[in-house]
Amino acid sequence: MGFTYKNSRLHCDDVDLQVVADEYGTPAYVYSEKILKRNADVLKSCFIDRGFKVSYAMKANSNPKILALFKSYGMGVDIVSAGEYQMAKHVGFQGSDINFAGVGKTAGELKLALEDDIDHFNVESLFELEHLEAQAAIMGVQANVLLRLNPDIDPQTHPHISTGLKKNKFGMSAEMVTHLLTHASDYPHVNFEGLHCHIGSQILNPQPFLDLIDYLSKYTDELSGMGVDLTHLDLGGGFGVNYENPFEDILETTPYLETFAESAHKKLGNFQLHIQPGRVLVANSAVLLSRVLGVKENGDHYFVVVDGATTDLIRPALYNAYHEITSYREQDNFTVGDVVGPVCESSDALAKQRELPQYESGDLLTVASAGAYASSMGSTYNMRPRSPEVLIKSDGSIDLIKRRQTFAEMISLY
């Protein structure tokens, strides 16, 4: 299953990637439906079957075909903007399947979500709570709220994707949350249902999650002692994947899912539990298929220039993230070098200082783990059209789930 060599040529399931490149051009994201389903099956058996509500964080990848697939497993969605809300509705999610997170929601976004009676808002600040109360009062409705608590737990991940420390902009301190919950009557149009914590992303070590469970268990006991009884806890997303060995099964790349689910269920099972995973469901389901434009040497530095770029996958430039490079033709590695795109920025590199074969113009290669925070973070910088997304279906057929953007579409905005 997934991305493997057959006859020394890289395939996605049974489809030769050369066939995809010939048909749809490069760069292109290629997804394995089998991997997407396997990941969804695992989350279903670990979490949904234990009574958790799983809301897929669609910021990781908002392709409607992928959203529809996760919907069919009984997942809801975690959204952060009016655009994501509209996409969720387009796919057929009900208001009751949607929770609205994010550190800054506009008045228009609050109104839109209240009109649809979404499941709940994850509220991140006093100002947001006041805006929500005011908007709900105008509309004469009640808003269900989980307050986002910043538990000051170090997720032991890249500083740019840590969110649960006091120095991060997300959530509120326990003092603030306690104050709001003990003054709930000041917000008559808000139902304070519970707490939300999302401590960071790409967390590989289970300990921060286990610390979070202990923290919430103690904190909710304290709140109970003050007469505040909550019903819902959202433990966020952040489950990390293995970018170094991206073609392994989800239970090898993220082995602690079962332990986490079991521990949360044991210690916090009296609450309706929620999670909002993004990356773990999609990251390793796709590659960015790119063509080598040529190779060059500057002094003793070897560069492979490909047609894929930071505009397709910004994570290496943004976080110095590692993405595995795999050649289409199975071959040995010869030279240490960088794989770079054509964009006019020195940071436009997809991989640095890797063992690479002697590529020739026209060769194909893939950049792995391109299913999460890749297409959804894409841009048209340098007037590059957004790249297509191709789904290799479980039955072996090929589905173009997003076509390449055209120049006419880009110019139409001007």
Ligand SMILES: Cc1ncc(COP(=O)(O)O)c(C=O)c1O
């Ligand atoms: C509030 C919230 N929930 C869920 C997620 C999804 O995280 P991940 O893709 O690491 O699972 C994020 C990611 O930024 C987030 O900010």
